[in-house]
Amino acid sequence: MASSFLSKLWFWPRFFWRQLTSMRNALILLLLLAVAAVPGSVYPQRSADPNGVKFFYDNEPELAAVLDQLQLFDVYTSVWFSAIYILLFVSLAGCVLPRTKIHFEALRARPVQTPKNLERMPEYLSEAGDSSVLESAMVVLKKRGFRIDRQQESISSEKGYAKETGNLVFHYSLVGVLLAVGFGGGFSFSGQRVLVEGDTFVNNLASYDSFSPGALFNEGQLEPFSLTLDEFDVVYDLANRANIGQPIDFVASVSADFGQTQTTSDIRVNYPLAAPGANVYLTGNGFAPVVTVFDGDGNISYQGPIVFLPQDSNMTSLGVIKAPDALPEQLGIIAFFYPTAEKLTTGAYTSIYPDPISPLMTMNVYTGNLGLDSGIPRNAYALDTTNMEMIAGRDGPVAAIELEVGQSADLPDGLGSVRFDGLLRFASLDVAHNPGGIWVLLFAALSLVSLTMSLMVPRRRVWVRLVPGGKIEFAALSRRDDPNLPQVLEEIVQEIRSGSKK
């Protein structure tokens, strides 16, 4: 009674386990995984395209909120996506572990008993012969790498265990990939830093403009090193008329201090610098005009390079200068930079070439309250002009200020002056490390090798039997599709024949 109760209790878990680890379910889970991955390519993903998500929220806030509830902006970390792949991998383990045991046993066991009815095998030949054929068959099959079992009047042989080995290793390497992705992601980090020519960056948390660590990251992973951007160079295509102005290379020349060693090196797109504990990648670039702002009292209220954000392919760039200490009032400037300026008929400027051939900076100048004291963090690349008054600029009381390199201009009403001292470039650098990467690669490579093995190695059984009355039977069977089986059996029989005649 008790045992029947127990078996009833066990029925459902066992039932579910059987279901989960069935081939049919593995297939369904795979298809589900493929389908579940689709929305991540339709909707912007926070991980890959945070601005896209923001944009979506701005345009369709209600829809965005619903999508967000369904985790459609975080598909690949969502509950439902995770559920599918976790179930899939549980199923995989439940499927592959027992098969591993069976395979180990098969590797040690002798080939199967020769079937009674060889004629039923997919490949079958028979001819007259005697026991010398069996002796010869032993030699030939052995030479061909078959595992052989002599069973009285027959030989049972099998070859291609590597197929199953490959299949199992393949599935295990997928588990390896998943684990490496998980752990690696936990300890990974990437930090962004904009560096103007001449500036130095020291690798610690405080010097990053933005930083995204994995869940298990600790600050000790940041090895102390420093980088100075000596020069940033853009190479343009000058050889081909149709491509004039196309950049063909970006080169950040840096001096690196790795503690023990000092080197100089170039960082280029596709060619990161290997620093201690991280790679340093080049992700962007632009102009950083050097500007001095004098206030009404003649004091320097700002001096230095300003990072200008590129706005188009000809490097029209936008920068913001804030002089909170200027007297009598704070000064704010929205500046445009045109590397090769050309005046349009409307009076506005545009840049017609990305390299600085005739560089020009125009400035809209504001006075008033910059709003820096309110405690709300302000974007360095934007100027909040709500509490400010335009004193020079398009549609302002005085036209916008225009400066070439080396020129300076007075601000109206004796509020000070500005000077365009020189032109530098900046590079956006990404310092990133994922310790799992190499393991993901190793497991992926292993999966590729074992997959190839599993798919290409044929697993074949060959039998030879002496039938009373002087007849010899040959038969072959292959697991799965094997177009060459007839030919292989033919060859084996040929070799056996010639062997037995000797």
Added chain:
Amino acid sequence: MTEVVLNEPLSQVSLLFVSSALAFLALALVLFSFQLVKLSTVEAVSSEAKAASSGSIMVDEKIATDKMTATERAGFILLWVSTAILGVGVVLRGVAAGRVPWANMYEFSISGAFLILLVYLTALKIKDLRFIATFITGFALITVFAAVSLFYVEVQTIMPALQSYWLVIHVVVAIMATGFLAVAAGMHIAYLLKASDRARKLFSHFPELLQLERIAYRFNVVGFVLWSFTLIAGAVWAERAWHRYWGWDTKEVWTFIIWVLYAGYLHAMATRGWNGKRAAWLGLVAFLSVIFNFTIVNLFFKGLHVYSGL
């Protein structure tokens, strides 16, 4: 990177070759379709005749399936000629650009069509796959036509993000994978046509279903291994170029989806009750995803892979 001097006149010559390949492909397609229709009518007649218990037309059936008719032979000659011309066009494009000819959609398309034709024509030497000539030629024709009419761009120097030997490895293997998967997709179509109740008669000269399934499986297997390599190589390149090996960029997503679909197909082939029609549909859906990935995702989805050149 050293400066490359593009050869625009040569790229025009290349375009001329590619366009004339288009004309030859179209002619070949006409001949193959003609042959297909003729065969099916012969088949239909012969099976009706069989039903009417006359044995005399049986001979025709044999001829139809085994020997090449003049139409078919002419079709294959044209197919060889167009492949050769297309090949010259592809090579000249590479010479004109001073690099491998697969850095934008126009170039992927012409190189891809060339490779698919090459895979098919080579496979023909090993195995009698004449019966899918119509599909393969049609597919190549559409690809080259789309290349010339929709995707065409002048030769350009390539942006720094593409200046990597990974462009050579990753992309060429992807194109090769597509070649194998395309032939398999042709088999799937043949299978499904033949297996459908209504069209059985029309396609009775196609190989047996079991054989179609096996050929498809073999091509898919090779395609899948190549696709796996493409995926891994892409991740390695992404680590160099985009500072992470995987970021669920739209193109990465679709490469993954395709990989999983083909893994599903291979499973289906090993699952009782799932091979046959279901596996064929799955293989076809997987291949449609390959096409989708190449066209819609390249052109309309936002992502880092903005290399269509358009």
